[in-house]
Amino acid sequence: MSEYYLFHDSSKCIGCLSCEVHCKENKRLPVGPRLCRVMTVGPKMVGGLPKVDFIFMPCFHCERPWCVAACPTGAMQKRAEDGIVFVNEELCVGCKACMRACPWGVPQWNPETGKAVKCDYCKDRVDKGLEPACVAKCVTKCLHFGRPEQMVDSRRERHAKAMAAVGWEVTLRQPTAPASKPRKPPVRKQAE
């Protein structure tokens, strides 16, 4: 876990994807990579009404990151001072080991540079005292960024729960049958 938290109040989120758009804009990314994702979960009937959940998924900046361990060139690093996990593009050779290693599918492929790219909490902005691009432009203000000590109690609790769900429950989940039969894979011309 990094020194920061990025909290998403999913009850306020309307799934407008402003965060994704601004993330890409800020990093000048081509078609393809999506560093943060808003996943739509549902719809599910709750009290006779259909309900969807929007789950915001940035990088978790793991305590012991899989991606850093997997990277053979030392391009994927964890900042000592604040725990932000980021790619040094100069060192990346594009072997995609980080993409394969991350259990949450976070690192992405930038076809333009032939290198991996991932959420780094917009460390350049953070270093200037700004918020990450996604947070800055969130329309409903459901994204919050900061140091945990600045968090109000209720939020801290929700955040802890969310992190627990990811870091704990998911890791220990028992193998289950595939959600569906393996589909016939689409024909791909090129390993992108």
Add this chain to the structure above:
Amino acid sequence: MAQESTCPVREIRQEVASALAQESIKEPRARMRAEKLLVLLEDIAQGRAGSEHLADLKAVARSLTERQDAHGADLGQRILSLLESQGEIFQSHILTRNCASGACDMLAPAPCQMACPSGIDVPSYVALIGQGRYQEAVNLIRQDNPFPWVCGLVCTHPCEFVCVRGQVDSPVAIKELKAFAAEKALSEGRYLNPPKEPATGHMVCVVGAGPAGLTAAYFLALKGHKVTVIEALPMAGGMMMVGIPRFRLPREVIDREVAFIEELGVEFRFNTRLGVEVTLQSLRKEGFEAFFIAVGAHASHRLAVPGEDLPQVLDAVRFLRDVAMGARKRPGERVLVVGGGNVAIDAARTLVRLGCREVTLLYRRSRSEMPANVEEVRQAEEEGVRLVFLTIPVEVMGEKGRVVGLRCLRARLSEPDARGRRRPVPIEGSDHIMAADAVVTAIGQRVLTEGLEHLDLRWSSWDTIVADTITAGAGREGIFAGGDVVLGPATVVEAIGAGKRAAEGIDRFLKGLPQPTMPAVPVRRARLEPWEMAASLKMDLKRCEMPLLGPERRRITFQQVELGLGEEQARREAHRCLRCDICKRCGRCVVVCRDRMEIDALKLGYVGQPGESPTDFRMTSERCILCGACAANCPTGAMQMEDRGEERLLILGGTILQRERLERCQGCGDYLGPSRYLDFVRKRTSGLAQAFAGRLLCEKCARRATAESKSGMSVPQG
């Protein structure tokens, strides 16, 4: 590693790119223009630019100078002045799609093409032959050289000396493939002239129907000019016809290819010498506006030893010409040939065929210094020519006005001089006499200057005309010169190259266009898909053996020695090519795999320093995990990783280096990667917790599973 010299296109492109990346151009409209400049420059650097690009570039750069942005304006200004000073290089990138410096990755030229004096796009025509597209191969060759068949038989193939495949085993048989394609296309009636441009009304006179003159005539006729060739001999072909013996180059081959030039409307006047039957003045009066002087080097150097004037001392050029014109008398039973070049070998082999009992070739240096083609020396020996090295003739011995022998000295080689040449040094007291009835001298040729004096041109001290190396202009209005008369005795393909350059210079002269100041860069004619094959086959393909007429038969007839490749043989040979027009041999793939991934799967000695390590395409499959890092870092797209059906493949210029079955996502069944790759990642992360209880999930499924568990609901598939 290929030399990384500088190229203004690449440099300015990188500068614009970094200005944009570092956001040093602030004003939004200036930024937009800089972005447009980058697109234009990238097009030029990748061979996608058209005729409008240069003008666009100039216009955008100019408008950038007018923006209120200091950095942008400065950049625009520098592009403008670069176009002013080095515009030709930009133009050449667009027209030739070849970056002579090799700095523009996608336009790095193949060494074979750069070595060819006529600039043929070798890898492309070799690839076409590999695909069985022979007619297209011939058309492609003839865009640069109107004599594919002649060159296919007698070219000295400088291309093969630099062929990169030679660093793996032996060079691609580039010359033989050319002959095969030409013969095949001709025999199928599909050897055709390209369309001519509309007539311009300009008249050009070419002096000399040798390879230089005929080539110029060909290209000038294609440009729509009216060309007349005057020739002293009664037939076309020049030295190809009278200097090269028929057993190497049958007359029909020359006649067929000359006929195509005639078909373009080129007129021939035989038995016509400049300065005798016609003069510059008389030709100008006929309406000729431009002249191309392309006479051959038909005179021989003399031995300068006593006894040389005896009637049985012949000069090889005259001797070969007489035989070519029908004389079949042998000069003696025992004949000594003096010299070590191709002319000496040709003379010796001709003497054998005329029935001389003993033919001995004397050379001053040793075998490794012989300038003659190794193949031909070997064939001469098979035919019974005896070679004697380190021997210097000092006197022709005569009795009663007849040659009876040659007094010679033995020699040893000196230490190499500054230029690396080892001189023969006579050994005191090693006099000996070699018995002979005739001596043929082949120690070099020169141009006969008679008849050319009235042109009033500048001559060098070697009796050659001083002409511009780029335009062939000889210093007087409308007069151009090339081939032997400028270069001294040259090879057929050098003469062809000279003819091609001259045609360009003459065409520009006639049209009043400015002349280039930079030597022409050969044109890349295509970028063809490489032929796909397994690494083991690519390695196993050995250079083809040209089938030859048996030495017994060779000794008694002038029949062609080389019998030509078969179709299967030719196509296999073509598949040996490493496609250096695509892979620039920068070695980045090797470095990434070895030093960065620390896998060291690529054994590609030919992309490194010569002789550094051997090449073995087959060894990649032992270690390669198909991570794709090499392909991601290849600047030219020569290295490709591709998923195909159930497999992932790594392919270098068509050579399949590695292929492995893909594992699937346990969630959706999508392909993930080969197990070697997954193991590599697993091993590196083995100290960490297992996610999803070790289930193998693709990125999409992993994200979905995470989101579901955060929300406690399930995400619909799709």
